[in-house]
Amino acid sequence: MIAQTGAKSGSGPLSGIVVVDLTRVLAGPFCTMLLADLGARVIKVENPKSGDDSRAYGPFINGKSGYFIAQNRGKESIALDLKNPEDQAILHRLLRRADVLIENFRPGTMARLGFGQDALKALYPQLIYASTSGFGQTGPYADRPAYDIIAQAMGGIMSLTGHEDSPPTRVGASIGDLGAGLFTALGIVSALHHRNRSGEGMAVDVAMLDSQLALLENAIARYYSTGTSPKPMGARHPSIAPFEAYRVKDGHIVIACGNDPLFRQFCRAVGHEHLADDPRFATNAKRSEHVLALKEAMEAFLTTQTIRHWLDFLGKAGIPSAPINNVEQAINDPQVQHRRVVLPVDDPSVAPLCVAGSPIKFSGFVTPETRPRAPDLDEDRARILADFP
Template identity: 45%
Template sequence: MKALLHGVRVLDLTRMLAGPYCTLLLADMGAEVIKIERPGKGDEIRRMGPPFVKGVSAYFISVNRNKLSLTLDLKSPKGKEIFLKLVEKADVVIDNFRPGVMSGLGFDYETLKSINPKIVACSISGYGQTGPYRDRPAYDLVLQAMGGVVALTGEPGSRPVRCGVPIGDLAGAMQAAFSIVSALFARERTGEGACLDISLLDSLVFLAPYIAQYYFADGKVMGPSGSKHRSVTPYQIFESADGYLVVAVFGEGFWPRFCQAIGRPELADDPRFKTNLDRVKHREILDPLLEDLIKTRPTKEWLAALERHQIPSCEVKTIDKVLTDPQLLSRGMIGEMDHPVCGTVKTLANPVKIEGIVSDIRHAPLLGEHTNELLSRILNLTPSEIVRLREGKVV
């Protein structure tokens, strides 16, 4: 069985993280992603580090596997001509330039559509193509602050902190990938392409549906609550005698079993704690009681007891433990790629498992590694024509 996006050709003008993560998702599902980069320079994250693996950026490796690299000067007349010829034979064009840059290059949607009416054009930007902030620069930390994530993260009374993963970039990347695939599906029915406008800020705020709805409902401004949940308890990180563990009693059925697991069965029938509403109402009593109790025994002992009673729980793992976890290893989440410079490199694999399809992992491309092959295969350029393009610094 062929990969789900086999035969879909994507012209990828993105760089840094949000755009490349989007096209990584498409590439992992089988799309032919052609990463178009500036001759001699390429994507800025090729130089992002440390760490580097034999001079190659680990950051770049992480989000650019399964792609092909073509160098092309999009500001030169010949480079523009070549790009538009590629558009004729493509399904998707994606960029993460600031609003107005694609139009300035001569690649606005109406131009692309006139060349290929079925093209799906997707633009990812910090704030979208419209609105008072559209021309502002944006990076993940700025988006997290503007999107309310920073104000919600951390312990009560502490300084604001950012989320540990770049969720501002990744949220928009996932929305973009979903929107592109949706547009391709619609095109199968209508024969028409689409113009997609993805705002990283919009996408990040959309990850807080119930938090926004709480505010609409009661007007209360939520602040940082550490690991606790405003509407559920116990649902938090506890300190044990030798570390930390998570307990998630989300649902009434877990509460009696949790009380059995911690050796306090009488708490299940205490009228102050009988239902979740009761527990939330009296959390100033319950939370300290549980926190003091959990501190008396080591993490492994608590987890063994909690697992016997089927209570959702886990130790707080560092990345080294995560990447050697038997569950992830059994699911094939740690893959390997053979890199021409770095040798064999471990990397995260595609989390989507599809019966009958074995996900391939090809190395993140060297700058311009596939330029000759792509110009020859797609545009039928001869070796001498490609040499002249190189001499003119077009590629």
Template identity: 40%
Template sequence: MKPLVGVTVIELARVLACPFADMILAELGATVIKIEQPGTGDETRSFEPQVGDESAYYFACNRGKQSVTANLKTDAGRRIVRELAQRADILIENFPVGTLARYGLDHATLRADNERLVYVSCTGFGQTGPYAKRKGYDTVFQAMGGIMSLTGERGGGPVKPGLPIADLTSGMWIVIGLLSALNGRAMTGKGCHIDFSMLDGQVSLLTLAAGRYFALGEVPPRLGTEHPGRVPSATFACSDGAFVHITCSDQHWLPLCKLLKLDTLASDPLLATNAGRVEHRERVMDALTQAISGWTRQALCDACDAEGVPAGPIKNVAEVLADPHVRARGMVSEFEHPGVGTFGALPLPFKFDGFANPEVVRPPLLGEHTEQVLRERLGYDAQHIAALRRDGAI
């Protein structure tokens, strides 16, 4: 049995953050009913890259769900969502502030029919505050939340990470909040409303950077791959044009100097501790950069492994997905899709002992489960369903 079997989630959300959260819940065993607009569905179904008539973007964060079409601009469409919410454990939405209240699908309204409902509102800036009505996307939250200011080469301009970090981490924050609320409901018998702001989520991630500011009044500068409080911790260029990232604590310093034949650095008492190496950062980094430039990536990684020095090659996506350890851990999988055939997928990174492990399940076709859900969960008969379809409600 999977750990979330028996939990029902209604997804009134689109694009990435909330769908990613719901995919995690689905592959942990929850039944996730994704409400989509008839005819078009979640707009990411049209996002690039396209695989046949489907979107790899949609595939990446909508696996394992049931797709039900419901037109929220119709009374009948809104009634479907209300009736599903009466029978659900969780509802997740990412509409602009106030939108669902106009539809009668806000937390206050739905709670009247189901006080056990855990209702998540995910917005860019939250339900309150001076920015509550503002619009935003992942990169806007990265910019305003500080991570872009920390990312980039020394002396260069800000750079966004190569993945939509604000969206992905927001999805993880949402899952944490939901599981906490379910545990609380088990004790009180009542659900709750979770007001989650994607900007709040990014501010919470500042952690160590904020810690330096609180302790030192320091606004951390961009340092490329270097660490503000640890030396060495950086990426170095090798003779073959590849890169290796090395991070050392004090116990690794002398082994690193030994393998690189940096006897002068090894014998210098000023560099024996991390504090000293931070103070003499430029000298240490210059020496390491020069010494490592004569090594190939593989030779350096092998030597670091032999000496117990933490190091790793900088790999591109293709190299990561072909890595034998990644493969041995089952982190590359696939699913069969009726329109696309076999397609690759990244499983959830959990290995349970005591529950069934998550499985990769294909994403749904648009509206694939509409009739099944209306019939089995709401008791609609064929005539009622046909009328809803004729009227454009589904």
């Protein structure tokens, strides 16, 4: 049986860790969802008037936001007005026992409310204080607002996405937000490890723009090696060939040969070993140089057979290949089903909604059959107040 992180009960390697979550929309909530999946108790502090902005984002199932559920399952909710002295006192009650505070307000907002990092460090020296923002806590853009598309545009990834001469294209998933959320979660876990050794809390400062640059893979190295900014290449890899989507009789498949022996193995399997002997295609560097000619030569025979034929044939030959799945096909793939990557939400009112579970598997923690529900606004107030006197 596959083992994985636990559910809202707190089973997981972060069991016993208390996270006070002052974030909203995506980057911060995605981070704290990851921590909840790892077993942390996440207390989501929301605006009493309307809660997290994403509660108003569709799609809706019986009046509940699927967007909100997907990022906030497994958390608890309490509504606090951080400008209200009584509610500020409640937040201090939480912080006295919290391990982590995470916020994604514009820099300076928390300090103006009396909850800046310097003030809280004096009161709670072991607290991990994590901030996720568009541009970080310092620098000339620190005060600017940002959304995912801002980070994607400024961070270079939109310039690499799509096809050459196509209009600017946003990555289909919100990689600007999600990348920052991932790096914030990693920063928090690292800071907790440091605290275990030193007894000291610390600040974690993650910017969406910084995170976007960190995810550019080899594009930065390509710029410095050539002096030219890389351009969009569709599905093609900039320095490996064959490594892209290829047309077949009834659609497209992906074929990826990451080294010369694998390319020769592919050519031998498909009965076109002469391609591996062609001086234009003899090495990966040459294939990358003549990538369009290589694609034309491959599609000349690939288009004679169907997707199913080639996937079966190449799979048996040990050639890395794949269908280009839509979302429905991806979530119903037998491997995805076996790994329990997508699981139903434990909330009959939104059935049959499923969400992505944690992709991290651990020995010792059994994969759940469902993912815990997302809280209604202020739903957990009574229990939280009782637990944090």
